[in-house]
Amino acid sequence: MNLITISPGHYLPGTGFHDLIDEVTEARKVVNRVVQLLRVASVGVIQVVDNTSTSSAQNLDYIITHHNKTSRKLDVSIHFNATSGRHDTGIGTEVLYQNDKMRSFANKVSQSISNASTLRNRGGKKRINLPFLYNTDQPAIIIEVCFVNSTVDVAIYKEKFEEICIAIANELIQFVKPGHPMIKMIPQTMSLEVPNVEDDSNSLELKSILDKTISTENFTESNLIDQLEEVLTNHEVIKRMIEKGISENTIDDVWLEKFENGLLTTSDLFGLTTLMVAATLK
Ligand SMILES: [Zn+2]
Structure with missing residues (x-):
């Protein structure tokens, strides 16, 4: 049973924030890794990736429609943030929510990412004008992993990528399956017996007891x-x-x-x- 539907923000690389790193490219990497971790933990997850839109209006429609087509308990979107200019100080991680019921969860996710990485904790932030938050049918959050224009944030993000993904995966699991065992750090030399989602051009994966995953292309x-x-x-x-x-x-x-x-x-x-x-x- 699918419990979580997750997508990287925007559509093609370059359509989000871009400075020291590219928002869309990195958001996709985070989503891919979080999805792998959730599958290893046997938590049902569907990944939505938009490779077809040509405008942000189309993109929001695509992402929201595809999220709402799935059965799940939680909608998650991964983004990176930016301010103007370039900064040599850390800015940090934050998690956006709209429904007040999601406030403590948003705070918790932000705190966990911060604890796992040393990114500054900016906490949960209420936003009432984001279509992803008000048009998806299930409880929703947007994770703004860090700021693409902060040299400190980007250095921490690169060094602590795995820790950040594990922290995100664990918080999502605890939301949909409270008490489910936490994912521990997996040694990098250990290969994971999970399908490769790197070049997933289609947005959905079909899981089966026969083959682990069926290509839905x-x-x-x-x-x-x-x-x-x-x-x-x-x-x-x-x-x-x-x-x-x-x-x-x-x-x-x-x-x-x-x-x-x-x-x-x-x-x-x-x-x-x-x-x-x-x-x-x-
Ligand atoms: Zn974004």
């Missing part, structure tokens, strides 16, 4: 992905589908064995169900 409707997720995450339903095919003599009983041994792939299942439906047409 070829799906043209995210509604279909949501519906499929209910089936593909349900062991009993898949088993009964295969048993039905076997009892109707459409598919060989080796497929049930394969499924029970964890060897059935999602492509196998789609192939088998196509055969089963085709057989009913004869």
Whole structure:
């Protein structure tokens, strides 16, 4: 079940703040890493990335629409901030919220990022004019990781990237699954058994008990992905589908064995169900 939907702010690199670092590029890196960490912690997460908009109005519409298409308990957007000019002092991290119910959570996320990184804690900030906060249907926050025009902030961000991502992931987990075990620092040499989301050109990932993640690039409707997720995450339903095919003599009983041994792939299942439906047409 998906619990969190998260997106990096803006659309293509260069469309957000840009100084010592590029807001969009870095926001995407943070989102990718937080999503990986959440998956390692088995917390359902959907990532929305906008690669198609050509204006900020379109972009806000894209992000909000795609967030609202997903079922989840929390909407999160990752941004970086800027002031005018360049600063050699630290400015810090802050978390934006609109609904007063989100104030303590926003404060907590900001404090955790600060504790994990030494970025100055600017705390939760109430904003009543941000479409992401007032148009998403679930409790929402915008995390402004740090300021792209502060040499101190950017140096800390680069050095403490992993700590910052872990702090964010842990706070999001505690919001949607209170008491869930916290993610600890993972040694960099240890590779993570998670799908690579680096070049995720599509905004949604479909998780299944068969394959860990199904590429959703070829799906043209995210509604279909949501519906499929209910089936593909349900062991009993898949088993009964295969048993039905076997009892109707459409598919060989080796497929049930394969499924029970964890060897059935999602492509196998789609192939088998196509055969089963085709057989009913004869
Ligand atoms: Zn931004």
